[in-house]
Amino acid sequence: TQLLEQSPQFLSIQEGENLTVYCNSSSVFSSLQWYRQEPGEGPVLLVTVVTGGEVKKLKRLTFQFGDARKDSSLHITAAQPGDTGLYLCAGVLYSSASKIIFGSGTRLSIRP
Amino acid sequence: AAGVIQSPRHLIKEKRETATLKCYPIPRHDTVYWYQQGPGQDPQFLISFYEKMQSDKGSIPDRFSAQQFSDYHSELNMSSLELGDSALYFCASSLRVGINEQFFGPGTRLTVL
Numbered sequence: 001t002q003l004l005e006q007s008p009q010f011l012s013i014q015e016g017e018n019l020t021v022y023c024n025s026s027s028v029f030s031s032l033q034w035y036r037q038e039p040g041e042g043p044v045l046l047v048t049v050v051t052g053g054e055v056k057k058l059k060r061l062t063f064q065f066g067d068a069r070k071d072s073s074l075h076i077t078a079a080q081p082g083d084t085g086l087y088l089c090a091g092v093l094y095s096s097a098s099k100i101i102f103g104s105g106t107r108l109s110i111r112p
Numbered sequence: 113a114a115g116v117i118q119s120p121r122h123l124i125k126e127k128r129e130t131a132t133l134k135c136y137p138i139p140r141h142d143t144v145y146w147y148q149q150g151p152g153q154d155p156q157f158l159i160s161f162y163e164k165m166q167s168d169k170g171s172i173p174d175r176f177s178a179q180q181f182s183d184y185h186s187e188l189n190m191s192s193l194e195l196g197d198s199a200l201y202f203c204a205s206s207l208r209v210g211i212n213e214q215f216f217g218p219g220t221r222l223t224v225l
Contacts, residue, residue, distance in 0.1 A: 031212070031213075033213060033214070035216075040200070040219070040221065041218055041219065042116075042202050042204075042216035042217050042218045042219045043155070043202070043216045044216070045213060045214070045215060045216075048213050088154060088155075090214075092212055100145075100157070100214055101157075102154040102155050102156075102157075103154065104154055105154045
């Protein structure tokens with residue numbers, strides 16, 4: 001079973017629409033990161049959230065860390081074709097700070 | 113800003129051969145991680161090193177070994193390669209103090225024929 005469940009797994013929407021990706025777990029994380037990965041390339045760090053309830057904005061992307069630090073969401077406003085890619089959430093467990101646990105990923109496709 | 117460097121970027125090997133992947137972390141980062149990513153899958157943690165000592169171990173096969181050297185670069189050694197070892201191998205580095213954000217390299221694509 002996946003420690004970090006990400007949903008949806010696939011999402012194809014029209015340019016200009018809004019979307020939300022969810023990352024859920026029963027475990028508590030000391031921090032949670034969101035990455036975006038292009039095919040054949042390494043994941044690129046978008047944001048790290050640390051404090052329960054924290055909200056961070058990166059242009060049209062809004063990231064939120066749950067109050068209990070078990071879940072997170074990524075909201076994209078007015079999606080653009082350039083947002084297409086694989087989005088991965090990854091959490092650092094309190095019990096093991098030396099590795100991060102990746103979610104299953106959300107493959108996002110924005111149609112022009 | 114300097115990023116994580118991995119070499120080679122592409123590698124083709126035959127079954128039962130050996131391969132060595134190299135990773136050069138971001139300057140001043142003290143921790144290195146290795147991940148394996150199969151087609152359509154999320155990265156799977158293999159092993160990590162902190163200050164040249166093995167820090168954590170994930171799903172790394174016994175045929176694989178790794179180490180971190182005095183200059184903090186790391187090498188992943190893979191022996192008796194199997195077809196199933198074909199994957200993207202990523203190295204990431206971080207500074208352990210603080211929130212431990214991991215920054216990934218561009219990856220090495222290993223193809224085993």
